[in-house]
Amino acid sequence: MRAWGTGDSRAQGDVIALVLLLAITVVGASAIVAFGGDAITGIQQSATDGAAEQSMTQFDSKASLVAHGDSDAQSVRLTGSGGATRAVEADAGWMNVTIRNTTDDEVTAVLTNTTLGAVTYREGDTVVAYQGGGVWRRTDGGSTMVSPPEFHYRGTTLTLPLVTVSGDARLDDDARITRSNDSTAVYPDPNRSNRTNPLDEGKVVIVVHSEFYRAWGQFFAERTQGSVSVDDANETATIVLQTPTDLDPVRAALTSRAVGDEISLDGTGNSNVWIDSYNSSNGSYAATKSANGTVTTAGSIDIQGNGKILGSVRSGASVNVGTANGNITGTVEHTTGYNANPNAEPQPDSDRVSQIDGVAAGDDLSPFVRSRIEAIEADNDNANTSAITESGGEYSIDFGGDDTATLSGDDGTEYYLSDIDMSSGEELVIDTAGASEVEIVVGQDVSLVGTEIRIEGSGIVRFYVADDIALDGANVSVPDERSRQHWMYGTGNTDVDISDGSRFVGVLYVTGDDGNNDFTIKQSDVFGGVVAGEMDIQNGGTVHYDQALRIEQVVPVDADIPRITYLHVSITEIEVDD
Structure with missing residues (x-):
């Protein structure tokens, strides 16, 4: 039998065990000190930052009392880390408020171009600041x-009591707030006849430059649903609010909002590019086709190859017919010039050619489209149909082992789909027999390859698409080409590509504030109308304008589109010292 060891060996083992135990204890204690210290430091830093935010929010409240005349002076302690820097940065950021016309985006009035200033708390990579009457963190x-x-944006009224900051460059823990001067009324201005309410034309553009520009942009987007953009290179956030106008019906086969861009028609060989018209109120395209295919753009028009417009054109820039086979059968209205091949029609000296003073860019519906996307994604009727399935938070068409799926419902039915990506041979039927209107949101792309969407009944179907729309050998149909029953809207992110023998019946209305919504069509037909940005009509691309759209509402009657009717802008400077 093997012995477990002598007394000496057991004693040595006890010593070794004790040493190991002490080593483990020391290492463990060191780890606890190290990691626990980091955790404690993080908690302390978070508490310090929170205290800085709270004191800056209190500063905001007291600054508002002074700025709006409810108090002559206020004091506040700017708490936080003792090692932080507190300062008045009088030259930090600016706000520019202008009124521009909708024809060429030209500035008609500069209401203010004001340095905002800021009261800042800086420690390491953390900045907490009071600026423009708000508190921000970076x-x-x-x-x-x-x-x-x-x-403050309520209904169609924007109130902007702008508060700017001046004072001592460096602050201690305590800050005293006083008003430098009385508030200056910028808009309306009783001394200037052109600065009155209500606003009757143009758009109000507000640009903020700030190190917190992205937070400004997020605020604009959440509180107004206006047309908001951010420019990372220049660190600016921009919001655009349009004055009320009646939304123009779709009055042309092609309508481009892109100032500075062009509509290009280029058919080569035996492939014509064809723009004409019909009237679905009186019958199908085959029964009512005519030569009223108007083309309207805030930019230019360039016709090459076998490009033919059976109708009139109206351009906010130039019109060029570069080949003998190019042809415009109606009138030509241009803003900056008209050129034509000697064998093209009409010639520049024709009485059908005239110069005009610009073309309005038209309406940007992207705020309305975004609002419908958000509303229907949050609250919809998906639970009432078996044709939509959910998996991992994604909603898609459920064909149930068949090639056809049907969506239907009562009046006001709303569905949400994450995307529409149908396989070849599949068909989506939208039955409007029981509804005057059905709305469908697509959270991402619409991609139809060798597939069909068929609208049945006499109701209207409205798609709101967040991203791109692509048809490749696809068919989107409405009986007798009644385009007024089908509206497909896009956002500022939406481009449209229709190709390879596709056929689309309806209105494509894809707009954004900057007009950068590309529309491309090749070897395909659109029956209805297109409103977009830059347009490229290639070989075999044809657009047949439905004249019935001239009297149709572009959006539902009760649509809530962000507008501005009343504007109130004032500027008050506060001074901040120790």
Whole structure:
């Protein structure tokens, strides 16, 4: 039998065990100190930053009392880390407010171009600041709003009591707030006849330059649903609000909002590019086709190859017919010039050619489209149909082992789909027999390859598409080419590509604030109308304008489109000292 060891060996083992135990204890204690110390430091930093935000929010509240005349002076302690820098940065950021016309985006009035200034708390990568009547925070992860600025949009009224900051460059823990001067009324201005309410034309454009520009942009987007964009290179956020106008019906086969861009028609060989018209109120295209295929653009028009417009053109820039086979059968209205091949029609000296003073860019519906996307994604009727399935938070058409799926419902039915990506041979039927209107949101792309969407009944179907629309050998049909029953809207992110023998009946209305919505068609037909940005009509691309659209509402009667009727802008400077 093997012995477990002598007394000496057991004693040595006890010593070794004790040493190992002490080593483990020391290492463990060191780890606890190291990691626990990091955790404690993180908690302390978070508490310090939170205290800084809270004191800056209190500063915001007291600054508002002073700025709006409810108090002559206020004091506040700017708490936080003792190692942080507190300062008045009088030259930090600016706000520009202009009124521009809708024809060429030209500035008609500069209401203010004002330096905002800021009261800042800086420690390491963290900045907490009061600016523009709000409190903002920036870290390596980006910028966020802590409390909202003085920017109030209600209904169609924008109130902007702008608060700017001046004072001592460096602050101690305590800050005293006083008003530098009385508020200055910028709009309306009783001394200027052209600065009155209500606003009757144009659009109001507000641009903010700030190190917190992304948070400003997020605030604009969440609180107004206006046309909002951010420019990372220039660190600006921009919001555009349009004055009320009646939404123009779709009055042309092609309508481009892209100032500076062009509509290009280029058919080569035996492949014509063809623009004409029909009237679905009186019958199908075959029964009512005519030569009223108007083309309207805020930019230019270039016709090459066998490009033919059976109708008139209206351009906010130039019109060029570069080949002998190019032809415009109606009138030509241009803003900056008309050129034509000697054998093309009409010639520049024709009485059908005239110069005009620009073309309005038209309406940007992207705020309305985004609002419908958000509303229907949050609350819809998906639970009432077996044709939509959910998997992992994604909603798609459920064909149930068949090639055909049907969506139907009562009046006001709303469906949400993450995307529409149908396989060859599949067909989606939208039955409107029991509904005057059905709305369908597509959260991403519409991609139809060798597939069909068929609308049945006499109701209207409206698609709201967040991203791109692509048809490749696909068919989107409405009986007798009644385009007014089908509207497919896009956002500022939407481009449209129709190719390879596709056929689309309806209205494609894809707009954004900058007009950068590309529309391309090749070897395919559209029956209805297209409103987009830059357009490229290639070989075999034809658009047949449905004249019935001239009297149709572009959006539902009760649509809520962000507008501005009343504008109130004032500027008050506060001074901040120790």
